[in-house]
Amino acid sequence: MIEYTLVRSDRRTLSLRIMADGKAEVSAPRFMPKSEIDRFVSSKETWIDKTRKRLAEETADAEADAQNMFTPEDIRRMGQTMVSLLPPLLRKHAPALGVNVGRVTVRMQKTRWGSCSSKGNLNFNCLLAEAPPSVLEYVVIHELCHRIEMNHSRKFWALVEGRCPDYRSSVAWLKTEGRILMSRAGLR
Numbered sequence: 001m002i003e004y005t006l007v008r009s010d011r012r013t014l015s016l017r018i019m020a021d022g023k024a025e026v027s028a029p030r031f032m033p034k035s036e037i038d039r040f041v042s043s044k045e046t047w048i049d050k051t052r053k054r055l056a057e058e059t060a061d062a063e064a065d066a067q068n069m070f071t072p073e074d075i076r077r078m079g080q081t082m083v084s085l086l087p088p089l090l091r092k093h094a095p096a097l098g099v100n101v102g103r104v105t106v107r108m109q110k111t112r113w114g115s116c117s118s119k120g121n122l123n124f125n126c127l128l129a130e131a132p133p134s135v136l137e138y139v140v141i142h143e144l145c146h147r148i149e150m151n152h153s154r155k156f157w158a159l160v161e162g163r164c165p166d167y168r169s170s171v172a173w174l175k176t177e178g179r180i181l182m183s184r185a186g187l188r
């Protein structure tokens with residue numbers, strides 16, 4: 001049985017509405033039997049569920065907007081952007097470094113910008129779609145250099161610098177602006 005607040009008045013018909021907090025309120029004619037009102041409310045159960053769900057989603061969206069959070073739609077769009085941005089960058093830098101690349105994936109991650117497995121499978125954070133092109137390019141170079149050096153040694157950074165002389169500004173960007181991007185993806 002669905003709980004509802006009953007408001008009786010001189011009206012002739014029944015009406016049902018769902019308040020912003022999800023509670024149901026029924027307006028009913030003054031002398032209509034309670035059993036008839038209950039039946040009416042029961043018959044509207046599907047509609048009530050749907051409406052409550054929609055209201056909850058709207059509230060969540062409004063909260064996300066207020067905090068400047070990325071919506072699932074934003075994240076999807078970033079993933080698509082990355083899928084188009086990555087191949088030219090990989091084609092530009094992998095042969096120059098003399099490395100091959102396995103599977104390339106794009107994911108939403110809250111802790112890392114990219115990764116490279118020992119088999120050469122690369123993964124990139126879709127949030128990089130929101131970063132300046134030079135930062136994305138740096139991350140691509142960084143992961144490709146891991147095909148040669150699976151560590152962050154001096155040798156590794158020398159390789160990175162060879163392909164990306166200004167890499168330090170990208171590292172700094174990721175630590176400050178990048179962290180903000182990750183926090184905007186936080187809730188979901």
Ligand SMILES: [Zn+2]
Pocket residue numbers: 142146151152
């Ligand atoms: Zn690394």
